[in-house]
Amino acid sequence: MSDHPLPGTPFLPRDVLEPFVRGYFDRKHTYQAMVQNHGSPLWILESATLKQNAKHLSEAFNRFFPGTAFYFAMKSNNHPDVSATLVESGFGLDVSSGVELTSALALNARDIIFSGPGKTNEELALAIAHKDRTTLLLDSFGELERLKALVSEPDATPPVRVGIRLTTNPNGLWRKFGILPEQLPAFWNQVKNLPNIQFKGLQFHSSWNLTPDRQLAFIVLLGKTLKKMPARFNQCIEFIDIGGGYWPEEGEWLQFAGTDEGLRQRADNKDVLHGNAHYRRPSTPIELFAQILFKTINTHIFPWVNCRICFEPGRWICHSAMHLFFTVIDKKNHDLVITDAGTNAIGWERFETDYFPILNLSQSALTEKPCDILGALCTPHDVWGYTYFGKDITPGDLLMIPCQGAYTYSLGQHFIKPLPEVVTI
Numbered sequence: 001m002s003d004h005p006l007p008g009t010p011f012l013p014r015d016v017l018e019p020f021v022r023g024y025f026d027r028k029h030t031y032q033a034m035v036q037n038h039g040s041p042l043w044i045l046e047s048a049t050l051k052q053n054a055k056h057l058s059e060a061f062n063r064f065f066p067g068t069a070f071y072f073a074m075k076s077n078n079h080p081d082v083s084a085t086l087v088e089s090g091f092g093l094d095v096s097s098g099v100e101l102t103s104a105l106a107l108n109a110r111d112i113i114f115s116g117p118g119k120t121n122e123e124l125a126l127a128i129a130h131k132d133r134t135t136l137l138l139d140s141f142g143e144l145e146r147l148k149a150l151v152s153e154p155d156a157t158p159p160v161r162v163g164i165r166l167t168t169n170p171n172g173l174w175r176k177f178g179i180l181p182e183q184l185p186a187f188w189n190q191v192k193n194l195p196n197i198q199f200k201g202l203q204f205h206s207s208w209n210l211t212p213d214r215q216l217a218f219i220v221l222l223g224k225t226l227k228k229m230p231a232r233f234n235q236c237i238e239f240i241d242i243g244g245g246y247w248p249e250e251g252e253w254l255q256f257a258g259t260d261e262g263l264r265q266r267a268d269n270k271d272v273l274h275g276n277a278h279y280r281r282p283s284t285p286i287e288l289f290a291q292i293l294f295k296t297i298n299t300h301i302f303p304w305v306n307c308r309i310c311f312e313p314g315r316w317i318c319h320s321a322m323h324l325f326f327t328v329i330d331k332k333n334h335d336l337v338i339t340d341a342g343t344n345a346i347g348w349e350r351f352e353t354d355y356f357p358i359l360n361l362s363q364s365a366l367t368e369k370p371c372d373i374l375g376a377l378c379t380p381h382d383v384w385g386y387t388y389f390g391k392d393i394t395p396g397d398l399l400m401i402p403c404q405g406a407y408t409y410s411l412g413q414h415f416i417k418p419l420p421e422v423v424t425i
């Protein structure tokens with residue numbers, strides 16, 4: 001483990017990794033029994049973990065904020081059992097398309113927010129048809145115009161509830177979302193006297209928040225904007241939705257190729273060797289997130305607007321609730337095995353840059369050994385990892401990658417191999 005002692009991204013400490021791995025080995029009999037019954041490869045969704053996560057996150061924010069609401073971002077894991085469990089836990093759902101809205105309605109979600117750019121007229125119409133349960137988070141002036149045309153009948157009561165999404169970064173690709181804060185007066189002029197559309201709040205979202213810095217900077221800017229807005233505008237605001245992007249407390253675990261130095265080498269078109277070391281970008285615990293966000297919102301927002309604060313967590317909630325299981329099919333060398341699952345199951349080449357431990361449940365041990373663990377797809381980018389935890393590895397062994405609930409299952413693709421079945425426990 002002495003390779004790449006480079007500045008930049010710190011190592012993932014052994015005393016963090018080992019207890020993490022041990023926790024899943026301790027439950028191996030449960031997992032082995034599920035795979036015995038349902039076959040390999042297999043996804044296992046642990047609804048108890050989802051409920052715990054929902055409780056943990058909402059309690060962290062509720063400790064500080066007087067009024068809150070939580071919406072699970074369905075795109076992070078679109079399995080219906082995930083959303084159903086969160087609805088049971090008192091969460092609303094954050095949907096971003098007609099397909100997701102249809103799922104949320106079928107799950108009897110009572111509180112739905114529909115955000116995202118480029119909503120079609122059909123999608124807007126679906127939201128209007130279910131306006132008792134849906135708040136439309138508008139993305140542009142053009143969208144407001146199309147909505148107006150769709151609700152123009154004089155007897156369209158009650159009105160549709162809308163919010164407006166704000167652009168957090170006017171540069172680069174994130175500018176596709178929302179309108180600029182300085183456009184709020186123009187937006188207010190267009191929305192304030194509409195009989196069938198009721199303006200209720202603001203939304204913004206930034207992702208990959210290992211720390212609250214991006215959110216804090218925007219909250220300060222938003223406070224300056226609200227200070228200048230007409231009192232009637234601020235009185236209409238019932239919610240400010242500050243989005244999701246919270247990062248699980250364990251931090252971001254990386255292969256060398258995903259570290260600052262590895263990314264630099266890749267940008268230079270160098271062949272980046274993987275090595276066996278693991279790295280971690282640390283993240284802020286959710287309790288500290290809540291405390292810091294509250295302090296800033298209390299100082300910069302609450303003097304102008306007294307409203308509920310909404311959250312749209314995806315990754316933080318579902319990441320640790322779903323695990324992937326697969327079996328060694330072929331051992332081609334002492335340090336190279338092929339498995340019955342391919343990375344089409346997770347939809348992207350995640351483990352070329354991200355690290356997650358691979359546990360050999362059939363020969364469990366807390367020692368980590370080098371071995372290329374590769375999928376069965378006809379592409380060399382079909383990588384699970386370069387090490388495993390176990391005594392040895394042989395064909396027939398059941399392997400597990402824990403905590404694959406976020407941005408994997410929903411990204412799975414029908415590429416070469418079928419998708420694994422999902423079992424919920």
Ligand SMILES: *Cc1c(COP(=O)(O)O)cnc(C)c1O
Pocket residue numbers: 073075076094115116205207208243244245246312313314315316
């Ligand atoms: C994707 C998304 C989220 C969830 O982001 P996470 O990083 O999974 O927490 C929340 N809100 C919006 C608008 C999104 O697009």
